[in-house]
Each structure stands twice: as C-alpha cells, then as structure tokens.
Amino acid sequence: MKITYYGQNTLALKIGEFHIIVDPFITGNDLAKDKVNIKELKADYILLTHAHQDHILDAEAIAKNTSAVIVSNYEIAMHYQAKGFDVHPMNHGGSWQFAFGNVKYVNAVHTSSFPDGTYGGQPGGFVIEGEHKNIYIAGDTALTMDMKLIPLRTKLDLAILPIGDNFTMGIDDAITASDFVECNKVLGVHYDTFGYIEIDHQEAKRKFYDADKDLMLLDIGEAIEL
Template identity: 45%
Template sequence: MATTLTFLGHSAFQIRIDEKTILIDPFLTHNPLAAVSADDIEADYIIVTHGHDDHVGDTIAIAKRTGAVVISNHEICEWLLRQGVPNVHGMHIGGSHAFPFGTVKLTIAHHGSMLPDGSYGGNPAGILVQTTDGTIYHAGDTGLFYDMTLIGEEGLDVAILPIGDN
C-alpha cells in the first residue's frame, strides 16, 4: 500500500492510500494556507474531528459533490444528514471500524464541539488511521493531556498535533 499525507492548511490534511483519498477536517474556503479549493479537491472519505466551523469547513459541499462517506461522531453525522449529506458513518469515542483504506478509531479530545449553526456537536475526537503502511494520529483541536501516552502506545508513525493557544 502506498500512503501519502498532504497538509492543506490549519488542521486540514489529505491522505492518499492507494486509490482512496481521505480528507481530515477540510477547512479550505477562507483558509489562507489552503493551496486547493473545495471545488477542485476530490474525496472518497472525509473525517471530521469535531463540530467547529474551522474543522467541519467545506465538508458539506465536498461530500455532496463527490459522494464521499463522512466519518465522525454520531451527533455530527446526524447533523450532516439533515444538511443533505447522503453518506455518513457515525462512531463513538473508543470505537473503531475497518474501511477499505484501513481502520479508523476515535480517541478522546478535550475541547468543545459546537456546530456552525450553534447546535451540539457531540464529543470532540482525535483519530487514529491504521493502514498496512502504518498509523497516523490526528489530535483534532485538543490540548495536551496525559492520556496521549496511551495513544502513543498504538505504535504511531505520524502524529498531527494541531494544538492552539486560544
């Protein structure tokens, strides 16, 4: 399996695993670091760590245009269904699921998760993406916490730690 990881600005990343393209927190519009527009990027899967606008970002537009499956917590997935996103896969913190590109596991994160319209976005999450090439951890938008040592015991190959100061 060939895996590539591309930084798209802020907390947004693209992972390519063979023929599958996965976006994480696709905040592209209004993101000064994004070198690609939401209209031009392709996706088979989109993973949303939590409900803040700078992480949900362009999920709705990209998912509707591409038919990508959106992976997130159940509250965000239910909200996305109400926004007209046809393909979602809701999960719980600590749960994992095997997808065609690898296994996704939601981990704890410590911060809020209000959705762009002000509704509750469920528990925020970090994510582990485990493939035959290795394991990628994206912390979401969390602060540093001791249980990250447990996440590290998963045998990480890449850790993405978008920890802000406000």
C-alpha cells in the same frame, strides 16, 4: 501513505487507492482559499474531528462533489445524514475497519458546536492504521493523559498535533504529547490561520529539535510520504 497539508487542520490522505479529507476548512481560510480549489479535491471519505466551523466549512461542498462518506461522532454524522449525505457514525473508544484501514476514534479535550451554536457532540481524534503506516490525528485538543493509551495499542509513524496555543495545545505541550504517544515525528497543524494562533516557526522547530524530535511545518499544498 501520502499526506498533503491544506492549512489549519485540513489534510488530504492517500492510502492505497483511497482518498480521505480531514477537517476541510479552505474557502474560509485566507491562507488557503486562493491556493486550493475544493472542486478538484478527491475524497472517498471525509473525517471530521468536531463541529467547529474551521473544521467543517467545506465538508458539504466536497461531499456533494465526490459522494464521500462523512465519518465523525454520532451527533455530527446524524447532522449530515439528515441533509442526505452518506455517513459513518463513531464514538470514543470505538474502531472500524474501513476499506483503507482501521480507524479508532479517540478522546480530545476541547468543545464542539456547529456554527449556529447547536450541539456537535464531543470532540475527538483519529488513530488510523493503513498501508503499514500508522498516524494519530489529534484534532483540536489540550494535552491529556489519555494520549498515553495510544501507544499501548498502536505504534505510530507520525503524530499530527495542534501547536497554535490559545485554543489548543501550544508548542511545549505538543512536545509532551509526542512523548505520551511515543512518536518523535510530528506534523504541526492548527497554527497561523488567525491572529490568536500565530507562531514563531523557527522557535517551534528549535524547541522540538532540542527535545530530539522532528517538527514538520508544511506549506499549503505541500505533501509528505510515509
């Protein structure tokens, strides 16, 4: 499994022969827009954690270019189905065996509305079991006790957690979240994009190190393999 970071909560996953884009927000991100050409991105599926603009901005353009299936909560899926896109609706606690692996839609504590203010369903995260590696994409969320349910079902190889604070968990809560999901290998997301969520990288890494955990902060376009 290969994971490439494109800023904010945008990820490209390559699982076997399949390409998955998560929460595409590139053209509106000053940190990413000149480094990533969305027309060159490959996608068989697009996973959306919720409807906020900094998670869906480029979903339509990428789906038009790739014919990707948009996977999200029921309300978001129906929003895009009405526009003619192929979708797969999910809801909290449900799982589905996709071609690339099993996906479970799990709880997140946040809000969810489209840029025009219309209802975007309830936010969520994804637990993906694919290619003998398991990852948790938390999406935008507060620290929640529901995270303790995840390791009861799935042993994680990587937890992808928001760390920017203000709108989501910050560093200290993300450390606790990694305890809850029983995964000490963490990829930090949702930081630095706006002034509200700028972080001190060295302090963040030090806090995770002191807790005997590994925090990865990738450059835009940088990838890791599990």
